[in-house]
Structures are given as structure tokens and as C-alpha cells.
Amino acid sequence: MSNFHANLALTKTVLNHITDSYLPAVFASSLAAEDMVLTDLILKGQLPISIFTLDTGRLHTETLEMVARIRETYGADISVYAPSAESVSAYIRQHGMNGFYDSVDARKECCRIRKVLPLQRALTGSKAWITGQRRLQAATRAELAVQEFDTAHGIAKFNPLADWSAEDIWQYLRTNSVPYNPLHDHGYPSIGCEPCTRAIQPGESIRAGRWWWEEPGTKECGLHLVDGKLVRTRHMKQL
Ligand code: SF4
Secondary structure, three states: OOOHHHHHHHHHHHHHHHHHHOOOEEEEOOOOHHHHHHHHHHHHOOOOOEEEEEOOOOEOHHHHHHHHHHHHHHOOOOEEEOOOHHHHHHHHHHHOOOHHHOOHHHHHHHHHHHHHHHHHHHHOOOOEEEOOOOHHHOHHHOOOOOEEEEOOOOEEEEOOOOOOOHHHHHHHHHHOOOOOOHHHHHOOOOOOEHHHEOOOOOOOOOOOOEOOOOOHHHOOOOOOEEOOEEOOOOOOOOO
16 A cells, blocks of 8 residues: 655655754755655745756756756756766776666776766765665665665765655656656656666666666666665664
8 A cells, every 4th residue: 555645754854854953955966756856845835955066078858858858947046067078088998888788887887987076076065965765766775765865975865755756756756746757657767877787677677777787786886875885874763
């Protein structure tokens, strides 16, 4: 049975807790379905939480167009962080444009340059950051807590949708007429960079189309890792 209403109430409580005690706070949006739920709650609720996205330079056109769709829908601009041109050039010289297919290390280095380093810049000066991660998305997220302490960046990290199912996400988006990335209608439940994401087949796991050539245990881009490991600490009991 769906816990949609309970999950939504908890998410609103978490967001209010953040605005009461953790400002300045930022929301890192991948522009995917989960993140559009949080975008809608933040912008319609006029919460004082900044929203940014990471333009890796390798995103689908449909994903990039979500920035304009957010502006049209809510009259709000979100910040866009790009990787350093020098670092990208150096990577291409060493590994080639698509060197991430050659090894897990080369893939992680690309993610570090195009995602992790821009994320560090985006989080500078914030007390907390927010993500749209859910427990049911992947084996690597099974232990996800609503609140963690991100030791890599030294700030609190909130996952207000940790308990949500995919059905909850779509119920929210449809009920509230929230715009979403059209790739979700074409077999992409999880959307990353274009060369590293493909549509999944019926019965495959949600993230089967992400870095499909790697083992499930390595499938994180580094945004949610500390020293190469997933770290879950300080669960928030009072919420
Ligand atoms: S997802 Fe692929 S293209 Fe995007 S940053 Fe990671 S390795 Fe590079």
C-alpha cells in the first residue's frame, strides 16, 4: 500500500527543518523526476533554498531543456555549474573524448572532473545540501538516511525523498502537473550523461541503464562518496 501522503508530509517536515536550522542550504538537482518533486515543493513553497544543477557538458538535450522549462513554469532561474575547461581538455588529451568506457578508474576520473569538482564549488558556503536520492533506486542506496553528515564537504546532507517509491514520485508529478524530462517516457527511469545512460528493458533495475558496462557496486558518480566509499552517518531520528 502506498505511503504517499505520509512520505509527502515527512518531506515537507524535512524541508521546513532545513529552512529553520540549516540556511544557507542548496538543492543539487539532476533535473530528473525525483528532483522535479523537490523543485516543485521548493519553488511553489517559496522556500529560501537555492537550486543548482551540474551541466557536465555531456547531458542530453532533453535534460538541458529542463532548465528553461523550470523558468517557464515557475519564473525562477536555477544556477548551472560547469566543469573547468582546462580539466576537461586535459582528460580528453589523456583518455580520449569517451575514455570513460575503458576502465572504472577512467570513468570515475571523468565524473570527478565533470561532476564532483563542480559540486564542491556549488556547495561552498552552504550549511546543508539536499538531494533527490531514494533508497529503492539502487543497491548502493539501500541504507540511505533522510539526514546524513557529508564529511567530504563538512556540511549536513538531506535526502528528503529517501522513503519514496517510484509510484509516489509519479503520483506527485501528475497530481501537481509538474514538468518532467521526456526521456522518462522512453525507458529512462534514471538519467545521467548521454554517453553513460541508455534505456532499460522491462524487468531491469532502475539504474541498469547507467554505466551499464560496470558492476552494480561501482555505479555511483562520486557525488555521494567520501574517499571512494559510500558513507552513511548520523541518521536523523527526530524527524
Ligand atoms: S557520467 Fe559519463 S560522461 Fe558524465 S561525467 Fe561520468 S563518465 Fe563522464
